[in-house]
Amino acid sequence: MFARVATPRGFNRVIREGAWFSNCSFRYASMMTGPGHATLLTGCYPHRHGIPANDFCDASANRCLYCAEDTVHGRSPALLRVPTIGDALRAASPLSKVAAIAIKDRAAILMSGTSAYPVLWFDAQAGGFVTSTYYRTPPWLGLLNSSMPFTRWTNHTWRAGIPDSLSPAIDNVEGEGALTSGRRTFPHRMPDAATAADDYAADFVRSPFSVTYLFDAAREVMRREKLGQDSATDILCIGVSTTDMLGHTFGPDSREVQELYRACDSTLANYIDYLDDVVGRQHYVLVITSDHGVAPIPEVIRRASEAQGVEIDAGRLRRAELIRVIDSALNGRYGGGASWVREVHEPAIYLNHALCEERSVDPGQAAETAAQALRNIHGVQIAIPTAHIATGMPCQDSIPAELCAFVRAAVDADRSGDIVVFPRRYWIFGSTPATHGTPHDYDRHVPLMLFGGGIPAGTIAADVSPADIAPTLAQWLGLRLGDVDGVPLPLTRTEETAPEGR
Numbered sequence: 001m002f003a004r005v006a007t008p009r010g011f012n013r014v015i016r017e018g019a020w021f022s023n024c025s026f027r028y029a030s031m032m033t034g035p036g037h038a039t040l041l042t043g044c045y046p047h048r049h050g051i052p053a054n055d056f057c058d059a060s061a062n063r064c065l066y067c068a069e070d071t072v073h074g075r076s077p078a079l080l081r082v083p084t085i086g087d088a089l090r091a092a093s094p095l096s097k098v099a100a101i102a103i104k105d106r107a108a109i110l111m112s113g114t115s116a117y118p119v120l121w122f123d124a125q126a127g128g129f130v131t132s133t134y135y136r137t138p139p140w141l142g143l144l145n146s147s148m149p150f151t152r153w154t155n156h157t158w159r160a161g162i163p164d165s166l167s168p169a170i171d172n173v174e175g176e177g178a179l180t181s182g183r184r185t186f187p188h189r190m191p192d193a194a195t196a197a198d199d200y201a202a203d204f205v206r207s208p209f210s211v212t213y214l215f216d217a218a219r220e221v222m223r224r225e226k227l228g229q230d231s232a233t234d235i236l237c238i239g240v241s242t243t244d245m246l247g248h249t250f251g252p253d254s255r256e257v258q259e260l261y262r263a264c265d266s267t268l269a270n271y272i273d274y275l276d277d278v279v280g281r282q283h284y285v286l287v288i289t290s291d292h293g294v295a296p297i298p299e300v301i302r303r304a305s306e307a308q309g310v311e312i313d314a315g316r317l318r319r320a321e322l323i324r325v326i327d328s329a330l331n332g333r334y335g336g337g338a339s340w341v342r343e344v345h346e347p348a349i350y351l352n353h354a355l356c357e358e359r360s361v362d363p364g365q366a367a368e369t370a371a372q373a374l375r376n377i378h379g380v381q382i383a384i385p386t387a388h389i390a391t392g393m394p395c396q397d398s399i400p401a402e403l404c405a406f407v408r409a410a411v412d413a414d415r416s417g418d419i420v421v422f423p424r425r426y427w428i429f430g431s432t433p434a435t436h437g438t439p440h441d442y443d444r445h446v447p448l449m450l451f452g453g454g455i456p457a458g459t460i461a462a463d464v465s466p467a468d469i470a471p472t473l474a475q476w477l478g479l480r481l482g483d484v485d486g487v488p489l490p491l492t493r494t495e496e497t498a499p500e501g502r
Ligand SMILES: [Zn+2]
Pocket: 033, 244, 245, 248, 436
């Protein structure tokens, strides 16, 4: 379907003229934005890169943190334990530039690393793209924000462009969310940016207008910083979070997500034309991938399966239920009073160590008891004391070895709490209509496409991972990375196949 409604110059061109890896999956369990972006350009999974979730508590620091938090600068890659390919490039080639721009701060920060400039992300309250004091502030940033205000789509209407006959998605599905207007169907009108600023910002980042905005700004970064204009290799990381944020609201099978990808396709087509013009096709490599996949909306998949006469077990795990079950188990064993759970940042559960100490309870023993109890919740597939993983103890009976390996790769001994818990297939955490964060194939499977100079055309079915991107680029650039989880992609880049610039 998509090939018919998309331009021949966007994804279709990338698939036709570039390398498309159709079986690309992450091989760790906690599929979300922070850990995913940290993997993309380090080649490592959380057990090495140290970002096990978007939010986590650090046992050594004895505090809970956001994955891109910095106590001095507000935001930085301080919590990332390994270098990025950009860091390796800058160390080997000081004239090379590494830049990043994204809607989400953690996407820009965790892809680009410690030595990048500029590193920009979107902050509606601040009026556009911002950076932190960890990085140099580009002298042209104020001009960028004033000359291309993100509010320029105020009162604009996002209309569906795919003919009904070509779209299998029903626009109004029970279980999907809505934009701030409360509407679940096209056309979607953007709120007034002057009188409803918060509503405008919330809808803007879930509309194709924010993708246009992001790529307009990315072109400005390239122009201002002269990326790709000399013999030193540069890297530009672009994080498109719109697809994630709209997807959370409407679900992956929605009309809205289809329409958004059609809009992204045009944006990609224009960006490729731009790269061909200013850099020349033989001089760049474009890598397209994602930080995670997504699960279907549980209510939608349950209804769809019932309609076909099969029953699919799908549902939601609530934080309150996890806490209630743990408290009940530990109160039963050690006596009641306070809650035994200090924090929950899925997939990690952090027990109340102060209470353990007060009651002379070994936290490891409490974690064993709590994990056993969690496994009795219907929607839970995996609940393992984190210490088991750190010490190489057996994972969990009845869980396939591959799944255990994904859990191991997702755990940082200092930051993954006392227990890690994952839902069973088609079950998700929380009440957001659609989400990700599990080891199931739909959360781990992502696109991977490489396009540009020397990239041979073809569809490659080999099992690969986004962790393979950094070692591949390192090999091509003659750079050394430390111990990584990825391996170079099965792809031979040849100068002969590089087409001349347009
Ligand atoms: Zn998400």
